[in-house]
Amino acid sequence: MTFRRVANPDRPLRVVQVGAGGMGQAWLRNVAENPDVELVGIVDLSPAAAEAGAAVAGDPAIPTSTDLGELLSRVEADAILDITVPVAHHPVTTDALFRGLPVLGEKPAAQTVAEALSLAAAAEVTGELFMVSQSRRYNDQLVALKQQAGQLGDVGLVTTEFAKAPHFGGFREQMDNVLLLDMAIHPFDSVRYLLDREPLSVYCESFNPSWSWYRGDAAATAVFEFTGGARYVYTGSWCAPGHETSWNGSWRVSGAAGTALWSGDDAPTIDVPDGPAAEAGAFESVGSDITGSLASFVRALRTGETPDGEVHGNVMSLAMVEAAIESKDAGRRILLDDVLERALAEALAAEARDDVRDRLANWGSVRRALGEVRQAV
Ligand SMILES: NC(=O)c1ccc[n+]([C@@H]2O[C@H](COP(=O)([O-])OP(=O)(O)OC[C@H]3O[C@@H](n4cnc5c(N)ncnc54)[C@H](O)[C@@H]3O)[C@@H](O)[C@H]2O)c1
Incomplete structure (x- = not known):
């Protein structure tokens, strides 16, 4: 998917972090250590968590709020980090995308595949990047x-x-x-x-x-x-x-x-028993864990290069989880296509926004919409 670039290499990417719980604190340390990113505010439903987060970030005076819209009326941001609990990923990320801000969110993309499809369609409608931080890829x-x-x-x-x-x-x-x-x-x-x-x-x-x-x-x-x-x-x-x-x-x-x-x-x-394996080729380090995913997000916004974890490419990982759970409940083999098509029907039925629902309705095949070009079935 093509997305809007935030291409100003002369200053760090200004981010607001939503969610400052256990993993949120690890992200605040991650942001503090990355010179390409500047924390401009913290949002958490719990004021105490936001304040504790500000201390972890090393700047107790950083603006905090319990509401993203309220905070954004006071600070200018280029992007949002969504480090809330899975049930909040869909509302928080949708809100940010429609405010014209790209999002880097913790895994899973959303609580269900249906909600993740809604977020993929919201990214298309807004033209903003939504990347899922699947940290173990780095x-x-x-x-x-x-x-x-x-x-x-x-x-x-x-x-x-x-x-x-x-x-x-x-x-x-x-x-x-x-x-x-x-x-x-x-x-x-x-x-x-x-x-x-x-x-x-x-x-x-x-x-x-x-x-x-x-x-x-x-x-x-x-x-x-x-x-x-x-x-x-x-x-x-x-x-x-x-x-x-x-x-x-x-x-x-x-x-x-x-x-x-x-x-x-x-x-x-x-x-390789019947012949020596070729020497391993050199490759550029992908970094480690959430350090790697944050660097990848910044690079993507600056270059327009689609990052690993872009939501369309990430949905199938969540679909594997949902399909496995459906299989153990049903006691039989489950087709991923059936999981995807049912999720699309659920997403269409639950969608609150007309523009996102229209986009989902125009998808046709979910696999095609997710841009699956790796291997023809
Ligand atoms: N990559 C990893 O290895 C890894 C490890 C742990 C957690 N995680 C992921 O990180 C995310 C956060 O997990 P956690 O352990 O920090 O949870 P947590 O419960 O410790 O913290 C979540 C915080 O989000 C806040 N919050 C919830 N809903 C909100 C909303 N709508 N708006 C603003 N703030 C809201 C809560 O008040 C809380 O402070 C989850 O998606 C989890 O799966 C990933």
Whole structure:
């Protein structure tokens, strides 16, 4: 999608951050460390959170408010960071886009695929960039793994094993489908990047081990079919003490000519039995985690180059989560196309804005609208 550039390299990008909770504080530190960005205000429904955020940002006098419109009547901004809870992503980001401001928002794009489609259409109507910060994409080891995958011939199977045993307390221990909703979107997004292909279907089972300290299912196994026939198998547990994997999980990429392995923490390794693998090519660092996504957002606004995480390209990662949950509820294989088409119908029925609804109604196929050009099905 083409979007309006905010191209003034002579001064930093002026941002207002909405949401200053746990992750919001990490973002405020991230912004403070990036000379290309200047924080001009903080919005949070909780004045105490906004004030605590101002202290974390190192400027207790920074303007704060409980309302974005009110704050924008006092400060000039070039862009918005939406670091609110998922239920607020749709209203906050829609509001910002229609105020003529591009948005960098925390994952997930929205609470549901239907809301994410509405945001993609809102970005089209306004011509503003909406980028989702899918932070685990910004990892040079993952880029190196993708390079190695390119040397394996046809890739047929990718697996991720995830095993952690954190005691978070709070909302995660109470939510439904905690592993699939809160964590699995990261590897689901990463495998789309790794394969440069899109998912077609999924069969998933999830369950809660007898010793789990979570209310919702803390363990799951999902088998996805991708375009070209490759399979992706994800097995994860959030109540798996002992021999824990990294936070990225442990990856195996199996191709016709060999295999690549990635622990998620160390440089990936490649084994091509019938001939040496080519030397890894040099590539520009993508940065790390939210540092990388913020740099990518600034670069996109200055150059017009579509960033990883632009909402149209990100929706399918959320659709993988929704499809996996639908599969485990229904006890059968689910087609991603069915999830997308149902989400479009839901988005049309729920849309409050005529201009966004008209745009959605003109989409026809959701896959085409999302600009899926990677691999023909
Ligand atoms: N990338 C990662 O690794 C990672 C890690 C943790 C959280 N997250 C994501 O970051 C986001 C925020 O999570 P968190 O842990 O900081 O949540 P949190 O509950 O700690 O903080 C959210 C803040 O947003 C504020 N808020 C909610 N609705 C608002 C609205 N409409 N307007 C203004 N402020 C509003 C709340 O008052 C709260 O201060 C979530 O989308 C979460 O999924 C990502």
